[in-house]
Amino acid sequence: MSLLELDNVTIRFGGLTAVDGLSFSVDEGEVFAIVGPNGAGKSTVFNLISRFYDPDEGTIRFDGHDLLKVRPAGVAAYGVARTFQNIELFDHATVLQNLLVGRHRHRRTSLLSEILFTPSVRRQELESREKVEEIIDFLDLQPYREKMIAGLPYGVRKVVEVARALATEPKLLLLDEPASGLSVEETTDMRWWIDDIRRQMGITVLMVEHDMGLVSSVSDRVLAMADGARLALGTPEEVQSDPAVIEAYLGKAA
Amino acid sequence: MRIVFKTDYMQDIRPWKDGYQLGLYLLLLGLAVAAPWLIDTFYLGELTNVLIWALAGLGLMVLTGHTGQASLGHAAFLALGCYANIILIEAGVPFLAAFPLAGLITGVIGALIAVPALRLHGIYLAIFTLALSILVDDIIVLTEPWSGGVSGKFAPPINLLGLEIDRWGTPDAFYWLVLGVVVIVTLGYINLLRAPMGRSFIAVRDSEVSAQAMGVDVARTKTISFGLSCMVTGWAGALMGLYAGAFNNETFSVVISIELLMMIVIGGLGSIHGAFLGAIVIGFLPQFLSIAKEYAGALFGGSTVAIPGLEFGVFGMILIVFILFEPMGLYGRWLKIRTWFELFPFYRKDMFKRQKSYLKTERLR
Numbered sequence: 001m002s003l004l005e006l007d008n009v010t011i012r013f014g015g016l017t018a019v020d021g022l023s024f025s026v027d028e029g030e031v032f033a034i035v036g037p038n039g040a041g042k043s044t045v046f047n048l049i050s051r052f053y054d055p056d057e058g059t060i061r062f063d064g065h066d067l068l069k070v071r072p073a074g075v076a077a078y079g080v081a082r083t084f085q086n087i088e089l090f091d092h093a094t095v096l097q098n099l100l101v102g103r104h105r106h107r108r109t110s111l112l113s114e115i116l117f118t119p120s121v122r123r124q125e126l127e128s129r130e131k132v133e134e135i136i137d138f139l140d141l142q143p144y145r146e147k148m149i150a151g152l153p154y155g156v157r158k159v160v161e162v163a164r165a166l167a168t169e170p171k172l173l174l175l176d177e178p179a180s181g182l183s184v185e186e187t188t189d190m191r192w193w194i195d196d197i198r199r200q201m202g203i204t205v206l207m208v209e210h211d212m213g214l215v216s217s218v219s220d221r222v223l224a225m226a227d228g229a230r231l232a233l234g235t236p237e238e239v240q241s242d243p244a245v246i247e248a249y250l251g252k253a254a
Numbered sequence: 255m256r257i258v259f260k261t262d263y264m265q266d267i268r269p270w271k272d273g274y275q276l277g278l279y280l281l282l283l284g285l286a287v288a289a290p291w292l293i294d295t296f297y298l299g300e301l302t303n304v305l306i307w308a309l310a311g312l313g314l315m316v317l318t319g320h321t322g323q324a325s326l327g328h329a330a331f332l333a334l335g336c337y338a339n340i341i342l343i344e345a346g347v348p349f350l351a352a353f354p355l356a357g358l359i360t361g362v363i364g365a366l367i368a369v370p371a372l373r374l375h376g377i378y379l380a381i382f383t384l385a386l387s388i389l390v391d392d393i394i395v396l397t398e399p400w401s402g403g404v405s406g407k408f409a410p411p412i413n414l415l416g417l418e419i420d421r422w423g424t425p426d427a428f429y430w431l432v433l434g435v436v437v438i439v440t441l442g443y444i445n446l447l448r449a450p451m452g453r454s455f456i457a458v459r460d461s462e463v464s465a466q467a468m469g470v471d472v473a474r475t476k477t478i479s480f481g482l483s484c485m486v487t488g489w490a491g492a493l494m495g496l497y498a499g500a501f502n503n504e505t506f507s508v509v510i511s512i513e514l515l516m517m518i519v520i521g522g523l524g525s526i527h528g529a530f531l532g533a534i535v536i537g538f539l540p541q542f543l544s545i546a547k548e549y550a551g552a553l554f555g556g557s558t559v560a561i562p563g564l565e566f567g568v569f570g571m572i573l574i575v576f577i578l579f580e581p582m583g584l585y586g587r588w589l590k591i592r593t594w595f596e597l598f599p600f601y602r603k604d605m606f607k608r609q610k611s612y613l614k615t616e617r618l619r
Contacts (some may be wrong), residue, residue: 050467076469084467090460092524093453096266100450101457105469107450111478114449115442121449122267128450129263168468 003028003172003204009048009058018044019055020228026172031198031205033215035239036225037248042208043085044228046174049206050082051075063171076105079171083161083178085208089149095160096145099135102167103128135166138200139193155186162193166201173197175207179214187214194218216240224248269444286433290426299421302429304537305436306493311518311529312439313486318515319524320452321479322459323372326511327383328487330390333506335360335488336495340407341400349412357489364484365477372476387511394503406502409495421497432493439486443526446482455479459524509566516573522583531584535572540565582606 002025011019019041026032034042047053049060051072060067062078070078081102090098106128109121136142139159144152149160158178165173178194179187191214197203198218209215215222216236224231224245232242239245258265258272270276290298310332317323338359342352371382394401401407411420419427446452454475457465462472495501513536521532543565580587586606594601 052463052466071471073466073469073471073474076467082467084464088461088464088467090457090464092460093456097453097456101453101465101468101470104450104454104457109450111451114451115445117445117449125267125449126263129266133263164464164468 002026003063004049004206005059005061006045006049007059007061009045009055009060011044011048011053011055018228019048021058022225022228022230023058024223024230024233026204026206028204029198029202030220031194031207031218033219033222033236034206034208034225035210035212035215035222036231039227040225041228042225043176045225046082046176046208049075049174050080076168076170079169080174081165081168081170081172082174083158083165083176085176085180087154087157087161089157089161089164091150092148094146094148095136095141095152095163096132098149098160098164099132099167100128102164103131105168131169132167135163138166138196139163155182158182158186158190159193162190166197166203170203172204172206175205175209177208177210179209179211187211190214191218212240267448269448283437287430290429295425298425298429300537300541302421302425302432302497304533305429305432306490306497307514307517307537308530308533309432309436309439309493310487310490310514311521311533312436312443312526313483313488313490314514315518315523315526315529316443316446316455316486317479317483319518319528320447320459321455321476321483323476323479324376324380324515325383325483326380326508326515327386328483328514329506329508329510330383330386331360331364331484331487332491332494332510333390333394334363334484335491336501336506337394337401337407338488339492340409340495343410343412349414353489353492356492357485360488360491361481361485364487365481368477368480372473372480384508384511387508390506391503402502404502406500406505407495408500409498412496421499428496432497435489435493439489440526447526451475451478513569516569518583520572520576520583522585525583525585527585527588528583531588535584536569539568539572543568 004026006025007023009019009022010017022041022045034045036042044053048055049062049067051067051070051074054068062080065078067075067078090101093101107124109118109124114121136145139162141156141159141163144156144160149157152160158181162173162175162178165175175194179190182190194205194207195218198205207215207219219236221234222236222239223233224239224242226248231244231248232239234242260266265271270279285292289301293301310328313331314325314328317325335356339352339356342355343349347355367386371379374382395403397403409421411418411423413419414431417427418424419431421428454465454470457468457470458472458475458479465475466472491506498505517532517536518528519532520535521530522528547561547564576583582589590606593606
């Protein structure tokens with residue numbers, strides 16, 4: 001059964017059609033990758049799903065709901081979490097605080113009870129902390145728990161961002177270039193983690209990635225895009241050998 | 255170095271790190287409560303003033319330090335709180351109800367103003383709030399039948415559960431009243447910061463896009479922050495009115511707004527300590543300057559005539575020095591000194607240096 005469905009989605013920025021009549025669906029429990037040259041519209045697709053942009057045409061359905069009717073801040077509540085291409089963490093807060101913000105969609109307490117810090121708030125905090133600790137364990141972030149983001153190396157920040165997204169307990173995880181800027185070892189770690197996120201946590205993963213090694217080793221299906229439209233869709237091998245994809249990346253044979 | 259071993263999640267949820275730290279704060283609170291017996295009436299008055307400024311600083315800190323929205327208009331909310339309090343008391347509402355109500359009214363009006371204001375960012379928000387600060391002068395003049403206009407109003411002595419409290423007649427009681435309000439607000443602030451709402455303030459401050467992706471409603475969070483900030487500022491205004499005894503349309507001028515913002519920058523943005531440290535500087539600087547002037551006069555044989563603009567010149571210079579050399583404010587400086595002693599002799603010069611942040615994705619709007 002498909003969890004996320006994009007149907008004929010189009011968005012234009014002035015004269016530029018960033019995404020052009022794109023349709024695809026992501027099945028529950030799979031790792032789905034989007035590849036394509038720079039400017040193909042991959043990140044725009046992510047921003048459409050997280051409702052930062054309104055599409056000009058088409059529909060986006062998630063888990064049986066029409067996502068276009070949801071406010072941007074409401075998307076998380078349906079179980080969609082994301083990371084950003086250029087790391088958007090809360091720089092002047094600790095790793096722990098960053099992950100706890102991820103728990104925001106599970107907040108049940110009111111402003112007044114929080115100011116009074118009633119026992120129910122205390123219980124909620126303990127509960128959030130326990131969930132967050134599970135994720136810290138899962139992604140080996142223990143040494144950084146109390147550290148400020150502003151002082152952390154790039155590779156760790158990438159992992160913290162994945163952790164924060166996982167803290168929301170999503171059904172669908174959107175990873176925007178999870179391996180960009182990572183070393184070979186860090187990329188390998190990321191590969192195992194994406195695998196574990198799908199297998200152990202049962203979370204569907206949709207990712208944009210340039211590293212074909214990572215894409216072909218973890219993803220079940222790959223969508224290749226160019227100029228906002230779909231080039232090819234299939235298993236990593238099928239997409240890699242598709243003539244249209246080869247042409248988009250390497251140009252036409254003379 | 256003191257190392258706290260953590261064996262329980264409650265250790266991170268409690269506002270104090272360990273018994274030692276709790277003890278220090280209790281000692282400070284004890285000293286504060288005992289102050290009327292320890293210092294003379296003049297300095298008690300000054301201390302009361304510092305506490306009121308600290309309360310206003312806490313109000314602005316929520317908005318500017320923790321939610322990242324600069325406001326140059328908080329004098330307007332001081333005025334609102336002050337007038338609301340006195341007008342309610344004159345209408346026969348007992349102080350015990352009028353005072354909280356004054357804050358609530360200010361908070362609600364602040365939140366309503368925030369709805370259009372918070373579409374603005376950075377410098378534009380500062381300009382909008384600056385306009386508020388200028389407007390309030392005229393509004394007070396225009397609403398003369400209630401506000402007393404240019405001739406102003408006098409604060410009547412207040413009656414708290416049968417206890418007559420007056421700034422001049424019973425300075426001790428007035429001090430304790432102010433202290434009580436400050437302690438309660440500070441505790442509420444601490445609670446807020448360790449709960450989801452406070453964390454969402456910080457989230458909005460540091461990255462609006464990812465706050466939104468985590469399910470934080472940015473506009474709503476900013477509005478709540480503005481409302482809370484104005485509520486606390488309103489309380490500070492009410493106390494300021496009672497402290498001053500008399501006030502008119504010029505009491506809460508733009509200068510007060512700017513001083514407030516300077517105060518929290520000097521104290522250290524984004525920390526509760528910063529509001530208090532900044533208030534100490536702003537509160538005691540005029541006294542310090544007049545004493546220094548006397549000494550200088552005696553030393554160099556100059557007269558002790560008033561030098562116009564001296565105070566603001568010095569304030570301005572202090573602010574520039576802080577922005578250049580200590581952007582984390584007094585509290586940041588204190589943290590560095592403490593770390594230096596804790597780690598002696600292993601403190602490194604660049605320990606608090608922030609790494610340059612990486613390229614940010616496009617901001618919302």
